[in-house]
Amino acid sequence: MITFEQAGFDYGDGQILSDLSFELAPGSFHFLTGPSGSGKTTLLKLCYLALKPTRGAVHVFGEDSRTADADQVAHLRRRIGVVHQDCRFLDHLSIADNIALPLEVSGRMSAHNLGNRDALLDWVALDHRAKALPPELSGGERQRAALARAVILSPDILLADEPTGNVDSEMGERLMRLLIELNQMGRTILVATHDMALIRQVKEDVRARVLRLVGGHMQVAGAEL
Amino acid sequence: MIGRIASELTSTRVSDRVVPTNNRTARLTLVASAAMAFLAVLALSAALAAAILGAGWKATLETSTTIRLMGEGEELERAIAVTLDILATVPGARNAEHLDMAAQADLLAPWLGAAFPETALPPARMITLKDEMTEANRAALVARLAAEVPGATFENHGAWRDPLIETAVSVRNLGGVAVALSLLAQSVLVMLAASAALAANRGVIETLRLIGATHGYIRKAFVRRITLRVGLGALIGTMAGAALLLILPEGSVALAPTGWGWAILPTIPFVAMIASFAATRATANHMLTELT
Ligand SMILES: Nc1ncnc2c1ncn2[C@@H]1O[C@H](COP(=O)(O)OP(=O)(O)OP(=O)(O)O)[C@@H](O)[C@H]1O
Numbered sequence: 474m475i476t477f478e479q480a481g482f483d484y485g486d487g488q489i490l491s492d493l494s495f496e497l498a499p500g501s502f503h504f505l506t507g508p509s510g511s512g513k514t515t516l517l518k519l520c521y522l523a524l525k526p527t528r529g530a531v532h533v534f535g536e537d538s539r540t541a542d543a544d545q546v547a548h549l550r551r552r553i554g555v556v557h558q559d560c561r562f563l564d565h566l567s568i569a570d571n572i573a574l575p576l577e578v579s580g581r582m583s584a585h586n587l588g589n590r591d592a593l594l595d596w597v598a599l600d601h602r603a604k605a606l607p608p609e610l611s612g613g614e615r616q617r618a619a620l621a622r623a624v625i626l627s628p629d630i631l632l633a634d635e636p637t638g639n640v641d642s643e644m645g646e647r648l649m650r651l652l653i654e655l656n657q658m659g660r661t662i663l664v665a666t667h668d669m670a671l672i673r674q675v676k677e678d679v680r681a682r683v684l685r686l687v688g689g690h691m692q693v694a695g696a697e698l
Numbered sequence: 699m700i701g702r703i704a705s706e707l708t709s710t711r712v713s714d715r716v717v718p719t720n721n722r723t724a725r726l727t728l729v730a731s732a733a734m735a736f737l738a739v740l741a742l743s744a745a746l747a748a749a750i751l752g753a754g755w756k757a758t759l760e761t762s763t764t765i766r767l768m769g770e771g772e773e774l775e776r777a778i779a780v781t782l783d784i785l786a787t788v789p790g791a792r793n794a795e796h797l798d799m800a801a802q803a804d805l806l807a808p809w810l811g812a813a814f815p816e817t818a819l820p821p822a823r824m825i826t827l828k829d830e831m832t833e834a835n836r837a838a839l840v841a842r843l844a845a846e847v848p849g850a851t852f853e854n855h856g857a858w859r860d861p862l863i864e865t866a867v868s869v870r871n872l873g874g875v876a877v878a879l880s881l882l883a884q885s886v887l888v889m890l891a892a893s894a895a896l897a898a899n900r901g902v903i904e905t906l907r908l909i910g911a912t913h914g915y916i917r918k919a920f921v922r923r924i925t926l927r928v929g930l931g932a933l934i935g936t937m938a939g940a941a942l943l944l945i946l947p948e949g950s951v952a953l954a955p956t957g958w959g960w961a962i963l964p965t966i967p968f969v970a971m972i973a974s975f976a977a978t979r980a981t982a983n984h985m986l987t988e989l990t
Pocket residue numbers: 484489507508509510511512513514515516558667
């Protein structure tokens with residue numbers, strides 16, 4: 474689904490990532506770990522084409538990210554759900570509208586799909602907060618809403634950047650259960666986190682592999698948990 | 699062009715909501731557009747009034763000419779008759795009319811006072827005419843008068859008339875310049891407002907892009923919102939300007955346009971919308987290519 478081939482990246486002032494080679498196979502579940510500042514968010518951005526590798530190549534659904542034009546990028550992104558580290562909502566729209574936004578921008582707004590949205594609100598236990606504006610939500614509620622938005626287009630791949638960053642361990646585990654549920658439905662999942670305790674908590678329930686970034690390199694590429 | 703504008707302005711309900719409605723730049727855009735339209739109305743009607751005034755002046759000045767006859771008694775009466783006969787044969791010398799003593803006194807009354815005795819007037823008479831003669835005919839007329847009517851002076855008032863005609867023409871041109879400047883200022887302002895609105899919503903644009911919106915979708919949402927807002931502002935400003943013209947007291951110079959003049963006013967919101975459409979599209983394209 475996503476392949477890194479000796480990919481490297483720097484923001485212009487020194488190498489952040491170098492010589493990364495790995496593949497996210499269909500239906501796989503990966504954790505991406507590493508200390509703060511090691512480049513986890515940067516690697517995810519390479520996956521959803523917000524950045525292009527400065528060395529090597531990243532292929533997304535077979536498409537070379539360096540040559541994809543603006544419209545191709547838009548269409549590829551509709552197949553990749555992303556839970557951003559800072560959630561990224563439109564603060565003037567309600568939670569329900571924010572979750573439906575990917576439907577709107579991809580022209581798939583329909584009564585049926587709005588039914589799906591309501592089911593998703595139930596799934597992440599936010600049905601009672603549907604009309605609230607994003608700034609009115611707690612950290613955990615925002616993370617769950619971001620997850621609901623990330624999956625509304627039934628993407629093939631789900632990327633989550635510290636989805637449990639702002640929540641206590643109980644809520645963190647609940648969020649992880651939701652991700653595992655999605656994986657069991659066949660989705661490819663990549664979760665960036667530095668919370669090793671969380672990984673240990675769920676390791677019984679999912680066949681996950683770990684990608685560990687240290688000093689810009691993949692220290693452990695795809696070790697089984 | 700119109701078709702493209704129409705297609706980018708059609709509502710999809712979606713684009714109505716993704717662009718925030720209630721921020722400072724949005725209100726500023728509306729107010730600025732209204733103010734510029736208001737000024738454009740005033741400039742436009744002033745230009746129209748100046749054009750009408752200038753054209754009127756020019757027409758009157760260009761055609762009025764007098765022939766002054768000096769003399770006394772019988773001799774003078776004969777000179778008048780001969781001059782009128784000659785004028786009747788010259789093409790382009792129209793409405794030749796002899797001002798008799800009474801008419802001449804009336805003409806001079808404002809300066810000399812009504813009680814001024816007729817007999818105290820200089821022994822001169824005036825023939826007025828509308829001068830639409832060709833140069834050759836005018837020269838021939840002057841030559842004939844010199845030969846046949848001693849004491850006749852042909853005055854075409856060139857010395858004081860030409861500068862006045864020039865003034866009338868430049869008054870008209872100035873009005874046009876004022877309108878052009880006002881429309882230019884309106885367009886520039888609309889462009890600045892469009893850029894400001896887009897810059898203020900950079901975060902929204904980035905987020906839309908991240909969840910899979912195409913450049914076209916984002917551009918359309920913003921072009922539609924900003925163009926409609928500018929159009930609404932310009933409409934309000936134009937109506938306010940028109941209302942002001944209507945309640946203006948009727949002075950010696952009518953500033954309010956007449957007849958077809960009013961039909962020009964609705965072009966102001968359209969010009970504003972076209973400027974806004976072009977500016978927002980260009981700015982949005984520029985911003986979107988900067989983002990990935
Ligand atoms: N836009 C940018 N321009 C320049 N440097 C950047 C930019 N974004 C990130 N960096 C730098 O790149 C490095 C990796 O950042 P990144 O956000 O990928 O780390 P991370 O592993 O996600 O960290 P965290 O766990 O704190 O989220 C950091 O040193 C960061 O300062």
